[in-house]
Amino acid sequence: MARRGDGGGRAGPVMASGHRARDILDALAVAHGPQPLVRFHAAVLAAQMEIEAMARPPSLHHASARGRLAHGVPLLSERFVEAVRSVPQFRQLAGRICLLLAGCRPDLGTAVSAGLDAADEAVRACVLTHTGRAFLRPLGYALAPLVEEDHWRLAECPVCGGVPDLAALGEHGDRHLLCGRCDTTWCAPRFGCPFCRDDDPRDMLYHPVGDGPYRLYVCGRCRRYLKTIDLRQRPGACLPVERILTTGLDAAALAAGVGTESGARWPA
Template identity: 35%
Template sequence: MDAPTTDHELLAALQVAREKNPELAQTLDLHAEVIGARSKVEANPPDLKADKQEVANLVDERAPLIERWQLEWDPDAFAALATQICDIGARHRSELAPSFDEVRSLLTGDSRKSLDIVSAYLKEGKVGLPDLADETREVLSFVLIHSLHPFFRAYASVLTPLIEDQKWYQRLCPICGDEPDFAYLEEKVGGLRVLCSRCDTLWTFKRGECTFCANANNETFAYYLSDDNVYRLYVCDNCQRYLKVMDGRETSLKPVLSLQRIITIGMDLSARQEGYQ
């Protein structure tokens, strides 16, 4: 599988993108500060004692590896990073400051409560806490993704080299079991590579099928093309989900996918306006 972009490469790409897309300054500046903060956390690759055969067996059983080897994270480094991200978020998005404040106290106040939230998030792939306002839940999800990112990357760096990508072909990430939030059509054969929303692992999936519900009916699973043909917005009327896709056959640049998911925020807005999630 491909080596993921490091945070330092992503920061350099963000800077170039900001010069080219001044209209995205608010979003890009927020992300640059958050990614700058998380890039300073040093997470050591854990000693999982995973061997290739055991990984191959789990891949055969279609089991994401996180079901076998737990993610390890340093609670103090996590809490410090979550605090920083909440401060950055509240500063850049003042209308969301109350949500960032609430999330800061959820993740850094009572350590047992924080542990419960993170464990539930790792298990379910999403934030529980039904009493939270939708806005705060989205902020919590944003803060969790970024505060756990250094630990996820260290964890994935141990397991990814052991996985045979062509044996997986599932809709969920082989490492952490989460869903993709971006995809790329390869320049040569047009194979579909999907990017994990949580741990940035890249894996191969079937084309012509919804990555969320496996719907392959072309009357209810379709895509919209961008004016320059470089981007596709896949939408599914069976599960009402969408996926942003970049077509590598339509661009000469080798894209940084973790940057692309940020600069295509306009596609998220149009998809949500149409009622997709």
């Protein structure tokens, strides 16, 4: 049964933090999840690592970063983020991920094996999200330390402006959000919908998932949901890996009509 949003104070880190494909892959290797799912994401991460090795993050002085964040402006402009798609390696990686997806999901058939141009909207969004993450993740890793908590308390990613597709609750009631585009993690207000910005806690419903550390928060206004993990029950969890392991929650939520799709997707 859905419950109203629970309470809690906030206490969080001073800085945001990023992730690297190698670290995520190492954490995934010891995770317990469906093997076809784990193998697919392990292969995607291995392909993404090749892109990360070539990444050259833009130079940004701390004072400049502080000024942008103080005005509610992410460190990377949306124009910069969209320009990533014009890089030749972007299309090459997208093609590789299409083939990996076809191998993992033979039921998709030619909807994915024929390549990105022939794929339907849902498949294109999936492939573009995985591809874009390879280019944006290393930028998030490099730029996240410039983000001071006092200068950014918004629900959008302070690095790329993306929206989260996973949240984590800390031991002091703080909430950390994981960007669906660049894998940056930052501290945000405990209450509020990161999609429509409704900040009335009475509008937030949450659905516990058994006795485990997971729950689904659903906005009563826009009906989008946010997967959430309670780190008090799973300390030290790698959030990008938890995103992978909770893929079944997305399917169950959509099938049950709990809410519409969550997460930051690249335009198809």
